Amino acid sequence: MMAQKIDADIISKSFSTLDIHDYGDVLQCMRCGLCLPSCPTYRTDGVETETPRGRVAMIKGVIDGKLPANDEFIEHIYDCLDCRNCQTVCPAGVKAGELVLEARHRIEQNRPQHVIKKFMLNYAILSQNRLARFLSPMKIYQRTGLQALIRKYDILKLISDDLRLMEALLPPLPSKPLSEDLPEELPAQGREKGRVGFFLGCAMNLIFADVSRASIDNITRSGYRVIIPKEVQCCGTPNIAEGERKVYREMASNTISLFRDKRVDAIVTDCAACGAELKTYSEIFAKDGGLSQRAAEFSSKVRDISEFLDTAFDDSMVFGPVAGKVSFHDPCHLRHAQKLILPQRNLLKRIPDLEYSELSDEGQCCGSAGIYNITHRERSMKILRAKTEAIDKTGAEKIVSSNPGCIMQLMYAKREWQKTWEVQHISELINRSLRTKEKIV
Ligand code: SF4
Ligand code: SF4
Incomplete structure (x- = not known):
């Protein structure tokens, strides 16, 4: 969604105060090119300006006054999917994806906004x-x-x-938001080990209500009381992706206060994008005197649903059998932003009769990336094609993930290209396994 008129000089000047040391010290980029094969835009376009290395160099060029922040520059900055795969592989620790988000913030502060x-x-x-x-x-x-x-x-x-x-x-929508159907608090099933706050994100509440119902049930089965604040707002991912920080700050501040009052041991979410964002509050507000300590406390408690359940389900937890072959599509916000790879696999491997098969694409993005599939349809579809080929190679009957955007994108691929695999959120599969066990016992 591009805004109308830009003044490249004003935008360029705003880059002069950008501290590159905050992004893994961009000066450490050795131009080794190791990040190139991991970058979805390089894989589709094959040009230097669509690589992490190229984007870092362009931003550095604008900071140094050697490149104008013109339309072409802005286009390359918005072509990035913010998948952070480059950050996973970079040996120098350069945070190209996060640097791109900071660049978008500078751009948006200095150009008229689309209505x-x-x-x-x-x-x-x-x-x-x-x-x-x-x-x-x-x-x-x-x-x-x-x-x-x-x-x-x-x-x-x-x-x-x-x-x-x-x-x-758009998948089939629930008759009402999950928040209208749930009490504010649900007791643990069995002996209570502690209290968990559940962050019910917008997409999960309004679109994937049954998934979050399963997530909450899984948590109570693990022995935790669940508290679900109904007034919760968006985690802010769409705002930060589009360079907006004022409303983002208000929403983050409200969320932090809301959970602070609930005295919980952990804050769990079943949306990988929400989890990544909530964990980032501590960094985003690190220099914000009023909020830094509260943000750090909050972020330290945030857990992805798999991360939480992998620890909360102790050895005594018995899983029921679910027959079939399954593979896990890692949402970028889980694998690259939160660096979580093992918990989701550990959980799936505990389900009897379920054969796990690994995707061979090293955590490539599915092309969803917020609204990227709408704003960059053709490139997104190329990326999705590659993802579906990787899924096909596994021979899996079920492809499991844990981010609403990825699930919608994979469901689209299944329908559009007549794939036979079933798409599910990991919480649904785990819940099915736990309920199957009940029938057996
Ligand atoms: S960003 Fe990292 S991986 Fe990419 S060229 Fe620079 S040092 Fe190498
Ligand atoms: S965040 Fe993803 S799309 Fe953006 S530069 Fe890094 S690898 Fe490429």
Whole structure:
């Protein structure tokens, strides 16, 4: 979503105060090129300006006054998926993905904002009830059979490929948000070990209600009381990805206060993007006098659902059998931003009769990346094609993940390209296993 007019000089000047040492010391980039094969935009486009190394060099060029922050520069900055795969492989510790986000912040502070973007990031996102109201017409569209008709005759293809994709990405919506269906507190099943706060993110609450219901059930089965603050706002990922920091700060500050009052041992989320963002509050607010300590306390308690359950389910926990072959698609926000690889695999390997098969693409992005699949449709689809080929090679019947964007993207691929594998969130599969055990016992 590009804004209208830009003044390259003003944007360039704003880069002069950017401290590159905050991003793994960009000067340490040896230009070795090890990050190139890991970068999805290099894999699709094959040009230097679409590599982590190239983006780092361009940002450095703008800081040093050698390159203008013009439209071309901005385009390369927005072509990045913020997958952070480059950060996983860089031997020098250069944080190219995070540096790109800082560059977007400088750009957005100094150019006029697109009206839709402004509306979404400054207004709609502030309340989950508001977001629910925007989804209401889509529920009517799905329930009246209009969606089935439109899809059957592929009517939107005649209007716009972008519109068709937006429509095709939307999974069946729940009748109401999960927050309307749950009490604020649920007791542990069995002996209570402690208290867990559950961060019910927007997409999970409004789109994947059954997944979070399963996540919460899994937590109570692990022996923890679950507290679900209903007033929770968005974690801020869309804002930070689009360079917006004012509303982001307000929402983060509210979330930190909300959970502080609940006296919980851990704060769990089943959305990888939310988890990565909530864990980052400590870094983002590290230099913010009023918020730094509270943000650090908050972030230290945040756990992804797999990370939490892998520890909370002790050896006495018995899993029921689920037959089939499964593979795990690592959301970038889990593998590269949170550096979590083992917990989700440990859990899947504990399920009897479930054969685990590894994807061979070293944690490549699926191309979803927030709204990247809409704003960069063609490149996103190329990336998704490569992902589906990697899934096909495993022979898996189920592809499991833990991020709503990835799940929507994979569900789209399944429908569009007639794949036979089933797409699920890891919480659903674990819950099924635990419930199967109940029937056996
Ligand atoms: S960003 Fe890291 S991996 Fe990439 S060229 Fe620089 S030092 Fe090498
Ligand atoms: S964050 Fe991902 S898309 Fe962006 S430069 Fe790094 S590897 Fe490439």
